[in-house]
Amino acid sequence: MALVPSAQTQCATFLLSYVAFVSAYYVISPHFPAPKQNSWIITTVSSCVMTLASAPFVWDYLASRGDVSAIRAFPELSVGSSRLFQAYLFADLSVGVLRYRDQINIATGWFHHILYLGIIEYAIQQKWAYVFSLATCMELPTFVLGLSTLFPRLRSNVLFAVSFFVTRILFHSIICLAYYIPKNRPLTPLTPLTPLTPLTTTYSESISPLSMPSPSSPEIGSIVPAILLTCIFPMHATWFMACLKGFKKRAKVKKERIAKIGKKDGKERKERKETGVVPVSLVPAHHPRPNLYAHYTHYARYYSMRYAHYSSRYAHYRTRLRGLDLRGFRGLGFRGLGMRGLRGVRGSASTVKEQVRKRIRWRDFRLRRVLRSR
Known part of the structure; x- marks a missing residue:
């Protein structure tokens, strides 16, 4: 049986992850002096790690054809990755206050990070870390955006929009509705998680037998994960609408630029017809000899x-x-x-x-x- 990491192990995971994120920032930041790029270093590293950590849970979800109740818990991985994400949130705030304070706003900075610190802690205590780990595949668009910020040549607005829609809109909606179904709701332990002894406590033993479903029980698990996913969805929808507005704005600017060039071309051709003088802009450029x-x-x-x-x-x-x-x-x-x-x-x-x-x-x-x- 899988063992639940002890409180000491979880604390060590948090501290080591925090030190790793801070060290990575101070090693990489000299190569990206721009303030905006500085603020995306820790986020890009974290989103890459969390996307990879979600792979086993996404595989179980796809292999079971969308059955969230068939996803294995993997307590060592799910709890460890959850503590790592908490370390990222704390590192981003602490380093940001010192290095890129102007890049941390209220909504996507302080409110978002503090809110997720509480949600993750609650999920770990309720032994729902695997639910959060399944949802961390939504960090894929964050990784795409972080790469495009650090390396502008890799920027792809279409790739970001597609990955955002697939993970944070479509996938989010599907699992949110799935956890509203009674048979898919995760179990709720009657006793708190800490302290646990890794040598004697397994993941199945950490859930009280009284919370296990019985054949005659109409209620199977908690509806809280579905409610949390529902409350988070409007934030993702708002960000996606902002992404679509950016597409619309860029298309409008491009259309105006093309119209302006066409208007200028037509004016110059009209002048040429009236005066017989060829404008400089219509004269073909002379290319130097290749040798x-x-x-x-x-x-x-x-x-x-x-x-x-x-x-x-x-x-x-x-x-x-x-x-x-x-x-x-x-x-x-x-x-x-x-x-x-x-x-x-x-x-x-x-x-x-x-x-x-x-x-x-x-x-x-x-x-x-x-x-x-x-």
């Missing part, structure tokens, strides 16, 4: 220390030839056009000039064709 960097590298290598022994009288011809990426033409028989080919040139400047012209002129057509293709 511009090759020209630069070719030019630079002739003025390196390796080629310093060349006479200064050839500098003019090196300058004239610097725009050719001669290394790329070796396969076409243009090796002689390089500066190494000028070593055999002798005579005055006019003689050198004439010999260089002869070397280039007889393949001028092929050279222009290659340059044009590049």
Whole structure:
């Protein structure tokens, strides 16, 4: 049988989780100096852990085809993850007061965190931690939003909206209605949870036999979890409505921007028709040649220390030839056009000039064709 963690174990889990969250913040925060990003570090880490911790409970729910009464309790995991979430709430408030106080508001900060501290404690005492652990899959949209805040390139408004609707609207509504059904209501112990001895107390033994349903009993369990889920739902619905308003606002801004560009385009085309002058905005942009960097590298290598022994009288011809990426033409028989080919040139400047012209002129057509293709 599964053992319920003792009070000492739960306290140690809370303290270690709190230290881990605070340490993670001070390690990661130097990489995200913006105040808003700072405020999302602990939340992103917590939402990731809680989403993963809810996986066994969600699996049981899906495997039983939506039967919440078939979900196993997993007391070590459910109670431990509940204490971890309490540590996150306390760490977010305590660190936030010192580091990002302006990012903590009344509704989603103080009220939300304090309310959930009480709800989780009540669920643990009533041995409903597995119900809360099942609901922590609703932290998935929080993780998506946290990632998009820390890494703006990963932002996806559609992914956040879909995950929010599936978990915090649809799934929330389904399990809320399911826990209103008498046979799905969780059992209520007649004695408090603490203190428990992990060596002698199992999860099934921690629930009083008097609270177990009998065949003739019309009432099976407590309706409190369903009521709590019902009270929390309006907050999720409000956040989802704000998300939809954001979509509507962004679509309106985009539509106005497109209309403004179209109006400006039409005005410029009308001016062109009336005056015959092409506006600057309608002139196609000139794109630089793709081998511009090759020209630069070719030019630079002739003025390196390796080629310093060349006479200064050839500098003019090196300058004239610097725009050719001669290394790329070796396969076409243009090796002689390089500066190494000028070593055999002798005579005055006019003689050198004439010999260089002869070397280039007889393949001028092929050279222009290659340059044009590049």
